[in-house]
Amino acid sequence: MRIRELGIDGAFLVEPKVFPDSRGQFLEVFKQPAFTEAVGHPLTVAQVNCSVSVLGTIRGLHAIHLPGQARYVSCPSGAIRDIVVDIRQGSPTYGRHVVAELSEDNRHALYLAEGLAHGFAALTEQATVFYLCSSTWSPETSFEVNPLDPDLxxxxxxxxxxxxxxxxxxxxxxxxxxxxxxxPSYADCLARYAELATPDGASR
Known part of the structure; x- marks a missing residue:
């Protein structure tokens, strides 16, 4: 499994090794030791979401107020274009974005840290997306940024x-x-990341 940071602090592309044979294929979708080594702390999973979208659907841009929600996104069926936007005020990459295409063909996954916003577009007639989330969702903590913002x-x-x-x-x-x-502010996000890197930080 290869995990590499994209052009925004806290956004990582996960490229698992796929083992095909006459029966089909096998891969590790998530591996805690490899994740912890790349990101600097383990991922605590509090909720797993699944969405199914038709071609042309755009979901996002979605974000969660701090302490936030980290998300580990994969597309086991179909294909999506996932876009992560840095909305952390004070960040050196504030307002910038990175793009990853996740699909049943490449089996890639995307991790985005707390404080980042993301959305995706379905590229196939139907696309199924799974999210491993570090916290549970509530309407009081979530907010949106317009995905069609012409400035973005x-x-x-x-x-x-x-x-x-x-x-x-x-x-x-x-x-x-x-x-x-x-x-969110970039300084507050950095403080949250540092907290997560402490022995008991990921459980808070």
Missing amino acids: DLPWPRDREPVLSDKDRAAPSLKEAERLGIL
Whole structure:
């Protein structure tokens, strides 16, 4: 398993080794020792989500207020384009994004740390996505940033009208979210990452 950081602090691409044979294939979707070595702390899984999306669907951009929620995302069926956006005020990569294509063919996964926002677009007629989440979800702690924010200019597929939820379509732009005071600070996120790296930090 290869785990490498992408162009944003806290976003990692996971490339498992796939073992094919006459029966099909085998791979390790998640491996705690390899994850801990790459990221600096273990991943505590408090909730596992599954979404199924039709072609053209965009889900996101979704984020969680600190102490936040880290997510480990994979696509066991179909294919998606996952986009991580740095919304941590004060970060050297604030407002920038990284892209990863996750699919049943490449078997890649994506990890994003607390304080980052992400969304994805379904690239196939149907795409199933699993998320390992470090905390449980609640409506009081979640917020959205508009995935179609023209200032972000994210590389969503342009060949069809996107299918979005009403909440995602009405979400504020990054600048509006900044004015609303709902974005995390980079300093607070770094403090959270340091806490997670302590012996009992991941259980808090």
